[in-house]
Amino acid sequence: MVLKRIVVMFMVLLALGAVGCERRQEPLKIGLAINLSGRGGAAGEDIRDGALLAVEEINRQGGVKGRSLLLLVKDDENSAAGIERADQALIDAKVVAIIGHSYSSNTIKAYPQITGNNILMITGYTATTKLTGRDDLFFRTSIDCQVYGQKTATLLKKKGIASVSFLMDMSNADFVLDYAAQVGLHYQGEMTMVQFESRDKVDWQRLSQQLLAPSPGAIIMLTESSMTAVGVQYVRDQGFTGPVIGTIWTQSPDLIRIGGPATEGMSLVSFIAPDNQRPDYLQFSSKMQEKFNKPATARASRAYEMIYILADGLKRAAKIEDAHSLKNALLESEFESILGTLRFDQYGDVVRPVYEVVVRDGHFVNGGEIQ
């Protein structure tokens, strides 16, 4: 009798323990594959931090359909091998979507591997037109080179530039060649192309001389922020006082941190308005400072935006771990993000305005929308 009671008590304790140890719902995994350790990897820190912050906020709000989000960050090392390794690791981890990569060339390399595994791919850092107009699992929140080219040509005309020299980092050849070609479609002035490989040792003196040799009215730097920062110093040292134009690739605090006063007056063609006063953006900016001791950047805000768009899509998707359901959910409505309203066309390409961003007094300011 007594023994029976003791056994019953132990059974109850065991049952309670079993309930307590009940397995939690698996988190929804989202992959982030970007360059963190390769050249220009410092910019990747902002992407990672923005994405981490968004994930933390969403989880605090209850996650997606009761499941928390888990961000798996992989360094693609800005190399083909690194890209394949990073993406495969994420695919093996059964992520529902992969955000990546940092450059058009890297994205194009990763595209078949990711979409081929029936995983939705989304990026805010890829402008190549090679992925434009495809009915696939590829989405992007960044505009493509076709729009960039048109807007850059408009900006050149507005500034009355008769000739222009391009500094082209061929480590991201898909982007820079595409960009220059699209500008050429809309710009009638003389265009000089100066190409280099940032992975190699860069002879800055020679590059700057090549850029300035045709006495261009403006220089367009199709380089990442640290390269642009160094490059703009050298062309200014060579006495060039004309407009230096960068791309959204350059829109990073590193441009000003590394380039210093030489970047003053530079123009960037970007879809990230620097004077964003939306309350949710200001809150995001404040949290970036609080959590990471650094200001909100264009890259961080794009990463933050993408996480929220993905979470929103996952909430509305019929099947939460099905790429095509997620795709349909993303296509069916507009999104209100910290960067404004956006929507995807039927091919997953974004539709949003483009601005001229100007470096003034060591800060990015809005030079107005380029119509």
Place this chain on the structure above:
Amino acid sequence: MRDLRPLQDHITRILFTVILLVFAVTGTLVGCYQYVEGQKDVARILEGQIKIAESLIPTLLLAHEQRYQQIFQEVAGRDQQLILERIGVASRQRDPFDVCYVLDGDGRIVFISEGFTNYLGFNPSHMGHVQGVRKVSGVFQSVFSKRPVVALKYRLSEKLLFVYERDVSNILPALLHLEKGKILEEQALILLTSEGVVVYHPDQSLVRTRHNLAFDMKDFQGPNKRGLYSYVYQQRSYYALKEELEIPDGWVLYLQVPARPLMVATAKGVSLQLLEMLFLFVVMALAMQFILGRFFARPVSAIVEALAGYTPGERQRVLGAKETGVREFARIAEAINTMADDVYQATERFRSLVDSLDALVYVADMESYELLYLNRYGREIWGDIVGKICWQSLQTNQQGPCPFCTNHLLLDEGGKPCGTHVWQFQNTVTYEWYECRDQAIQWTGGRLVRMEIAINITYRKEAEDALAAEKERLAVTLRSIGDGVITTDTAGRVILINRIAEGLTGWTQAEAEGRDLAEVFHIVHAQTRELCDNPAEKVIRTGQIVGLANHTILIARDGAERSIADSGAPILDRASEIIGVVLVFRDETEKLRLQEESTKAKKLESVGVLAGGIAHDFNNILTAILGNISLAMMDAGVSERTRRLLDGAEKASVRAKHLTQQLLTFAKGGEPVKASASIANVIKDSANFVLHGSNVSCRYDIPDDLWLVDIDQGQMSQVIQNLIINAKEAMPDGGEIQVTCDNVHQGSERQLPLCQESKYVRVVIKDNGPGIPAESLSRIFDPYFTTKEKGSGLGLAICYSIVTKHGGHISVEPGPDSGTIFTIYLPLSADDGMPGEEEEGVIAAPKKAQIMIMDDDEMVLSVAKEMLALDGHEVLLARNGTEALRLYQERFASPQPIDLVIMDLTIPGGMGGKEAVTEILAVDPEAKIIVASGYSNDPIMANFHDYGFVAALVKPFQLAPFYRVVNKVLLRADKVKK
């Protein structure tokens, strides 16, 4: 009892429960202690290692500093070129990926390590690691090497600044080496910058990617008492020691261990101890169970078993002292034996006591109805029936439990005894009456049984029944009496009130009983309204029968007042002591009212007789006056002035005539003598007569084409006068009465209360007085109802009577704002009713006729003779009907028969016209006889044709109407003959 556990089970269960709880609490405490001790051990182990790492890191970071400091001292104050050459030489011996460079005064790179000379001329002076005040910067990606580095700055001269970018990977080998010597499995060393960026981590990818680990450390808490911090990283809990480094400033070193292994290790350590403890506790429990069972539970069981065999009240030894085996329990056994003996003694005493009672006492089971006990009284009547069923033994002819069984009344809803139920019952075996006191009591074994103590009350019952019957008879008698009866006690409190008294006082028996008489029987003096003496007190005080004073009013509970007559008498007991008062009273209200009415009627009757007598004589006198005046006025020799005077006298006489008519109407009532006339003149004459000299005026609204109506002008004048008088009295401060007449058709008036006629003349009399109270309107035409202080209550009743007898209708309603409106409807005249056709003027006599006048008044005879003679007729006079009949018979067969007879209706002491007409008509059926009377409202006057007359003449005679009636009859007779 069956649900209760044995003592041995209780002891075992409690013992093991306590031991289990003690074991659980002890185990928990030991576990916590071990866990805390484990944390202390971990903290102690980690502390030594982290101190080593803390001292190692600055050394690793500043590994080249000593060499460069020596060079800087050597080149201090030397040429820039020399400085750069010496630094260039020294920089060749740097660790892999380290970069050093020198900035000139403009901040441009004038020297940089080999492999990065393409950056000569580049200006990094604005960058944070150059501008910052810290000697050692945070971790950042080098512009040159693209690797995570920390920068160390040294000022070479006023213009030259030496920057050494130390690749963080160069400190890793030493830290990795340190980790090899780790004592705890899974311990890890982590080095973060002040921003939280990883400098060192076992996961090298975090280092390469400059991961911000501080952000990923969730739920960061600490330090606890052991100096340990806790946090969650990638869903795993960790404990860590934390050290903030002085060099580089703000860097933080963590030495972490996962929490789970610590808990597992603790659990392993504790589990063995718990097993040992469990064994110890089980042994202790078994030992205690044996001891308690042997020396406590077993003796208790022996006592319990002995008590189970004990029958209370029986003489027996319950338990042997040695059977318990323990001294204390042996004493308890002795005490139980003593108490059992005491119980036996007490039971015997109780039995003797109950047997001595002169009452039935029995006990029966409430479920099985088995008789468990019966006292001697019961045994003598029913025999020894203990053990039998009560309803079979104590009663007879019962097919089951008695329908009058009170078992269900002895227990409450919870099945607990609920007191004693007392009732009376006639036994079906003995036919004796018993007063039974039943209650549920606990019997041996704890079961509930029914105990009844029944006292024989047969004699008392019979006496009570007789008394109750007597009481009932008395009560029925009292309640059946036609007068109100109230009895009180000597304190004046009501004991009984019969049905009549209930109706008169408004108090029911239930309400009145126990109340003070003055409250129920509230009497006051009719005139003074003072409270009358309490008749009960008066009776008790005097001891005599007392009657109420006259004019006593009983005010009922609802405020109704009634005149009563009553008397009070003392109620005496056998010793002639007063034990109460009986009041007998009756409602005298109706009787008094009838008396008053009778008195009033008698007064009116006597006045009416007087008025009638006066009127009769007065009419005759007026006949003479009026006749003579008429004759005088026919004298051509009379001067105009005399004629005016005679005319005035004639009018006054006519008014006197009308007054006489009213007097007669008042005195006798009777049918109206109707003639076609305009009501307008009656209204105006009557109103002007009443209002003459008063401050009330009258406004008339009477159309010229107002139809004629058939009215008795005298009666209708009385109606109008009464209404005008009322209106005048309603306006003591003056005012205006509005009289409106119009012709109405039956169909034009809604809710016209008339149906026989279709055309009416409507007379509306409206005053501006305060109006009649609404509650009085419906009674306003009732006889003797009045709202005036000195009114007789007959005025409007007479009006109603007169108008109704005219086939009309009178109604009253309140005015729209104030005042009262009386409306009279009178049917259109039987003639065509058009005004202006009233017969006026003189009809000439068709011939000189033989006319006989019969009247007992000489003045009337004389005047009538003169008036008829004046018109050329031959007149015969008779003083009574007998004489008239004789004269008529004499002339009937003669050549000059009597053409017309005018006979007074009544002849005091002789045959009047009413009887004579029959006699004359018997002689001559064609005789023309006119009835004449001052009683214009006599039914014969109104319906003269029914009595054989051809016309009626109302005294006093006026010449013109007189001639008109006489000549009209003669003319009609003459036409018949022709």
